[in-house]
Amino acid sequence: MRSKNIGPEVFHWRAKEELGNFGDALTVLYQTTMLDDVCSFRSGVIHLVGSVISENRIEKSFSRSEKSSGRGQAIFWGCGKKDAKSLPRNLIRKSIFLGVRGPGTRDALDLPRNTPMGDTALLCPRFYRPKPDSRTLGRVLWVPHVHHAALDVAALDPSPASVVLSPAIPNTAEACQGFIDAIASARFVMANAMHAAVIALAYGVPFAFWTGSYVNHPFKWHDFAEGVGFEAPFASSFCDGIAAYDRCRPDRAFSAWDAAPLISVCPYGLRPGL
Template sequence: MAAREVGGETPKDVFFWRQDERLGNFGDALTLVLLDRLFEGSCLYPDHAIHLIGSVITAARTKAVLREAKRAGDETRRLLFWGCGKKDGLALDEEAHRRCTFLGVRGVLTREALGLGRDTPLGDPALLLPRIYRPTTHPATSGRVLWVPHVHFGDPTPEDLDGCPDHVVMRPDIPNTAQDCERFIDAIASARFVMANAMHAAIVALAYGVPFAFWSGSGVNAPFKWADFTSAFGVELDFHRTYAGALAAYDRTRPDRAVAELDLTPLLKVAPYRLRERL
């Protein structure tokens, strides 16, 4: 991956999905915004593979890190997860779990799957974005309904768009830069409503107080992770196909009120880097 500076230091061991591809994925690439705006200095946990966001607590990921470490003759290598989540309710095997440091997880479902204590901090780090980034108006989405498909699934169909007012579709396949992530945040924060088939489009909308819905689209990637996210603040949200149904559900459930009760201070207190002074 390209080197990123955190207060003058280069975090060599930070991982996020699709980081080495020409186009990344918005939610995972938010790692770069966190590195640029939330943290400073070097990592407080040397000799760890660092994971700051996303559904990366997987058997495949742990095996890949430990396999690479073994080839390098490193028997002490560990994985660190901060605010990340699982894609399913399965536990990691004993060896993998022993080599992981969990500083906080995305939701109750991940915490339970891993057998972590109830004092483990909860919350997706994208909920912290309003503390570190102030969006500007995005002319393409301002006042419009924004549809964000998952990177693996298709754009909205005429049936999805039936009855939807002025709308725009933006795919989350974006260059792996903090600036491109921030422009996508601008687009979400400027919208009147967000239909999200990509989970972090929903999370960012919620963080900035924009009405949103989980959109079923042409498929749902890892339903567990969506339920895990909302379990952190005690609500369950259904998936919707049309804007009319989604809007009615949002007005009925008001997840913005529930998430306002989620205290992210415990997650910040265990951050793997020093926080910038303004926080």
């Protein structure tokens, strides 16, 4: 748990619900395994992952932190927008952007060209070593969006080598680690939940952007990919996914991605060994 010392609040979506969403719940994993309790800010609301840069989120953060501390501020580390629309200047002035997910977000906010870029989930291998997961070991893993209805794996791929896992998981570090285990154990990931693709890339597992029932905010997917240095189409089938991966080779782009700029602007100290 985070220290009880007075400091900024840390936000993550669905935090108060029984089941969270894997990508957003990574916030809990960061807090328990990656970040220490020393924060660079004394007040505000900190956002550590996700497509949370929006007018509504900034206004809520500003109002909440202003009431609690008298100094309202929305602080974002490696987060992104859901679209390419700019934000009102008064809201940008209420915010601090400690790196962003990709150039789409950077340009929408009119931030400097040298702004650090990359999704913070790409740092997971630095502090978590996955364990084999028998459910997905050597299989094709299909991860739908958290809002999608239950899927029949046979309708996606009739072979016994496929499995579907929903990203709706408890808001605990252990549940996040278990989902990372599942992704890292798979031989290929078809991701309709974006952070399934992010984690697959981070742990060297081939993956594809999967169309699923629909694509939730295509902007954020392209923003993530361009932040690392690759472009990838959406695939509707496993065969298309393999072909897309072979053409785009995101792993090669990732091998050249420099994590140091993003780490250097982290709002918390990092635990020893990172």
